[in-house]
Amino acid sequence: GESVGLHLPTLSVQEGDNSIINCAYSNSASDYFIWYKQESGKGPQFIIDIRSNMDKRQGQRVTVLLNKTVKHLSLQIAATQPGDSAVYFCAENTGGFKTIFGAGTRLFVKA
Amino acid sequence: EAGVAQSPRYKIIEKRQSVAFWCNPISGHATLYWYQQILGQGPKLLIQFQNNGVVDDSQLPKDRFSAERLKGVDSTLKIQPAKLEDSAVYLCASSLVPGEALHFGNGTRLTVT
Numbered sequence: 245g246e247s248v249g250l251h252l253p254t255l256s257v258q259e260g261d262n263s264i265i266n267c268a269y270s271n272s273a274s275d276y277f278i279w280y281k282q283e284s285g286k287g288p289q290f291i292i293d294i295r296s297n298m299d300k301r302q303g304q305r306v307t308v309l310l311n312k313t314v315k316h317l318s319l320q321i322a323a324t325q326p327g328d329s330a331v332y333f334c335a336e337n338t339g340g341f342k343t344i345f346g347a348g349t350r351l352f353v354k355a
Numbered sequence: 356e357a358g359v360a361q362s363p364r365y366k367i368i369e370k371r372q373s374v375a376f377w378c379n380p381i382s383g384h385a386t387l388y389w390y391q392q393i394l395g396q397g398p399k400l401l402i403q404f405q406n407n408g409v410v411d412d413s414q415l416p417k418d419r420f421s422a423e424r425l426k427g428v429d430s431t432l433k434i435q436p437a438k439l440e441d442s443a444v445y446l447c448a449s450s451l452v453p454g455e456a457l458h459f460g461n462g463t464r465l466t467v468t
Contacts, residue, residue, distance in 0.1 A: 252395060278456050287359070287446050287459030288398065333397050341386075341410050341453040345397035 252331060256352040263321040265349045267334035272315060274336035278343070279308060279319045282331045288345075291319070291332075321351075329353045357381065359460035361447050367466045373435035376463045380428070380449030386410075387424055388457060389432050390446040398446055404430065405453060437467045 257263045269277065275296040280288035294301045294308045294317075301308050307320040317334050334346045360379040368374050380387050385406050390398035401420065402412040406427040415422070419438070424430040434441055444464050448457040 276454060280457075285461065287448070287461050288457070289459070290456045293456055335397075337454045341403060341405075342400060343388075343454065343457060344400070345390075348397050 252348045252350045254350045254352060256354060257324050259324060259326060259353055259355050261324055263319075263324045263328070263351060263353075265319045265321075265332050265351065267317040267319075267346050267349075269315050269317060269334065269336045269346070270344070271336060271338050272312075274338045276337040277308070277310060277317050278335045278337070279306075279317075280333045280335060280345075281328075282333065282348070284330075288333060324351075324353050326353045326355055359447055359449055359458055361445075361460035361463055363463055364461070365464050365466075367468065368437055370439055370467050371436040373433065374437055374465060375431050375433045376445050376447075376465075378430045378432070378447030378460060380430070380447070381458055384449035384451055384458070385427070386450045386453045387430050388448040388450075389422055389430070390448065390459075392444045392446055392462070394443070401432070403453075410453065434465075437465075439467050441465060442467045 278293040279291040282288045292303045292306050292308050305322045309318045331348045331350050333348045335343050337343050362377050387404045389401045392398045401415045402422045403410045404424040407424045422432045444462040446462040448459045
């Protein structure tokens with residue numbers, strides 16, 4: 245399939261290690277944030293979301309942290325697996341209807 | 356549930372030709388989005404529908420792009436005439452309510468030569 249994110253920032257981690265992917269968002273009025281995973285040749289897939297009244301939310305092997313003071317979002321993946329290799333996008337929603345995507349980070353997992 | 360369906364999967368056209376993409380959202384999803392994703396970038400919203408009405412088309416190049424969502428279900432996105440810079444993946448997404456997490460199709464990869 246076609247490649248996604250040939251020139252994106254890249255994070256390379258060893259299988260089994262924890263991964264942290266960071267994102268700076270632009271609008272201080274944004275109140276809903278989502279992380280998406282995009283594999284080659286596929287559309288983005290929802291991973292986890294968080295609302296602005298929270299600073300942490302946990303899912304299965306994933307945790308999202310939100311720091312509204314510095315407009316920063318992070319995605320932590322525990323015990324990273326080869327299947328986690330993909331491009332990860334953060335997206336923000338400004339309380340209206342529009343979802344705006346960041347530039348993305350490519351995650352490589354080394355076996 | 357069945358996911359968002361898009362067709363065709365790939366399309367190659369020459370500049371100045373026209374092209375159309377089709378999207379069938381998840382059943383019951385009132386909100387439908389078309390995004391353009393240029394290689395190496397995040398998806399950029401082109402147009403957003405609520406049922407069959409346009410909510411946001413501020414980023415749609417209206418001199419060449421058009422979209423419709425008849426009967427509030429399927430949607431088509433058309434480019435006429437295409438330019439080289441239109442080469443991208445065109446993603447359709449839907450959500451149950453506006454602003455909530457999006458469900459994406461696998462996109463149509465357009466190459467304009």
